Amino acid sequence: MALNIKPLSDRVVIEPAAAETKTASGIYIPETAKEKPQKGTVVAVGKGNKDHDMTVKVGDEVLYGKYAGTELKLEGKDYLIMREDDILAIV
Amino acid sequence: MALNIKPLSDRVVIEPAAAETKTASGIYIPETAKEKPQKGTVVAVGKGNKDHDMTVKVGDEVLYGKYAGTELKLEGKDYLIMREDDILAIV
Amino acid sequence: MALNIKPLSDRVVIEPAAAETKTASGIYIPETAKEKPQKGTVVAVGKGNKDHDMTVKVGDEVLYGKYAGTELKLEGKDYLIMREDDILAIV
Amino acid sequence: MALNIKPLSDRVVIEPAAAETKTASGIYIPETAKEKPQKGTVVAVGKGNKDHDMTVKVGDEVLYGKYAGTELKLEGKDYLIMREDDILAIV
Amino acid sequence: MALNIKPLSDRVVIEPAAAETKTASGIYIPETAKEKPQKGTVVAVGKGNKDHDMTVKVGDEVLYGKYAGTELKLEGKDYLIMREDDILAIV
Amino acid sequence: MALNIKPLSDRVVIEPAAAETKTASGIYIPETAKEKPQKGTVVAVGKGNKDHDMTVKVGDEVLYGKYAGTELKLEGKDYLIMREDDILAIV
Amino acid sequence: MALNIKPLSDRVVIEPAAAETKTASGIYIPETAKEKPQKGTVVAVGKGNKDHDMTVKVGDEVLYGKYAGTELKLEGKDYLIMREDDILAIV
Incomplete structure (x- = not known):
């Protein structure tokens, strides 16, 4: 289901992954990042800009x-x- | 009704939404932003610039x-x- | 009456409006700006520059x-x- | 009499006006600038640069x-x- | 074995060398860098960008x-x- | 006699003038600069750069x-x- | 003998000269630089970049x-x- 949001310029909307998730390729996020995951899924993408x-x-x-x-x-x-x-x- | 204001360059005039508003698409603004909403409606747009x-x-x-x-x-x-x-x- | 001044580059000379002025379009300047108005009339304009x-x-x-x-x-x-x-x- | 000086790039040499001078067009320099005038006469001009x-x-x-x-x-x-x-x- | 990661833009993923390693060409990393090696092997490379x-x-x-x-x-x-x-x- | 030095890029090598020197055109360096003169002679010039x-x-x-x-x-x-x-x- | 190192971009590898060295052209490095010489020989050069x-x-x-x-x-x-x-x- 697509979100009703259009990021401006070179912006991207990301849904952060739940902490301690292991991906299909076996990538773990570092343990020190449990409270605030550094991995996520792109849910909306802007159109970019001149640069x-x-x-x-x-x-x-x-x-x-x-x-x-x-x-x-x-x-x-x-x-x-x-x-x-x-x-x-x-x- | 259009406002009698022409923003210069890449500027935009925004009417901030009242706090706790829920949009048609069900987007809430974060609770910590109640005093100063982060959502609004564009009421005037500049002409942009070279960049x-x-x-x-x-x-x-x-x-x-x-x-x-x-x-x-x-x-x-x-x-x-x-x-x-x-x-x-x-x- | 035009002022005898030619602003250089992208500069503009402005005559600040007296505080508490109300324009034809009904725009008030914010009360906190009474001592130093944020509204004024352009009295001289430079020629711009390459940018x-x-x-x-x-x-x-x-x-x-x-x-x-x-x-x-x-x-x-x-x-x-x-x-x-x-x-x-x-x- | 021209000064024997060639300013480099976008530089200009200025002879500061004596304080409290009134120009033909009636422009006064602000009183707070008496010690160090903000008005002067251009006596030499550089050739500019690429920008x-x-x-x-x-x-x-x-x-x-x-x-x-x-x-x-x-x-x-x-x-x-x-x-x-x-x-x-x-x- | 290739890692399942695609660095964005001008980014590179590096596997840091173990400390005190001596390469074929006889290059040592400085002793003060033992805890955190300054030498490594590139394991993934981004596509670069406009600049x-x-x-x-x-x-x-x-x-x-x-x-x-x-x-x-x-x-x-x-x-x-x-x-x-x-x-x-x-x- | 040319110095055996080639300044890189937009650099210039200057031989500082002795303090209190008076040039042919009668230019004095300011008295406060006696210890470290602000006037000198160019002895080597770089080739410049793209900018x-x-x-x-x-x-x-x-x-x-x-x-x-x-x-x-x-x-x-x-x-x-x-x-x-x-x-x-x-x- | 060439070193087995390829500096990236606009980087250069330099072998610092021993302190107090006098070159063929008679250039001395300043005495205050004895501990850390400011003169050296280029031993490897990068390929430069777009700028x-x-x-x-x-x-x-x-x-x-x-x-x-x-x-x-x-x-x-x-x-x-x-x-x-x-x-x-x-x-």
């Missing part, structure tokens, strides 16, 4: 810096909105 | 950072004027 | 940030000279 | 920021050398 | 600044993810 | 900021090496 | 700022790796 073409797509599992983004509550759930450049990698 | 083409339109409901913009009183009501890049997303 | 084409014209009523510009006394009256980018909007 | 074409000419009377430029003694007189962008306006 | 074409390849042994990058645990092992510009040299 | 074409030539007498450049001893004499943009004017 | 074409070559004797670069031990000897722009001049 930045977007790389991630909705559904991508991504790693991001511990303090990246702004918290957002959408339909009762917590999300993060951040610039794509704050995303470290697709996993 | 920035405008994306939002009058009437768009937008989310913006808690400390974004400058307060402005127009015709007895409170508004915010900010650069479009301070807007996080259209909802 | 900035000018938007405002002499006679435009404009809003500007509370601490924008440098004070200037011309023919016994107080003016402000600021870069056009410090002007928030034309009202 | 900046020069606007002022030798002989122009200009206003500049109170702390702009570097003091310089040429042939026994005090001058200021500053970047043209520190000049606010031609009066 | 940066990538130089290193998977398998390259590289030297990097002591405080470069963000720690990451992938499949139970510790890695670093950093921008390629934080890599000093290929050895 | 900066060189203006000064070997032999030019120049004025420079009091704290500009790095001190250098060449063949027993003191010189300064600085970026050309730290030179204020040719005198 | 910077390389000027120095392996074998060039160069002067560099006292605090430039990162120390590196290669094959038991101390080197410095720095950006070419930290090199002041070829001597």
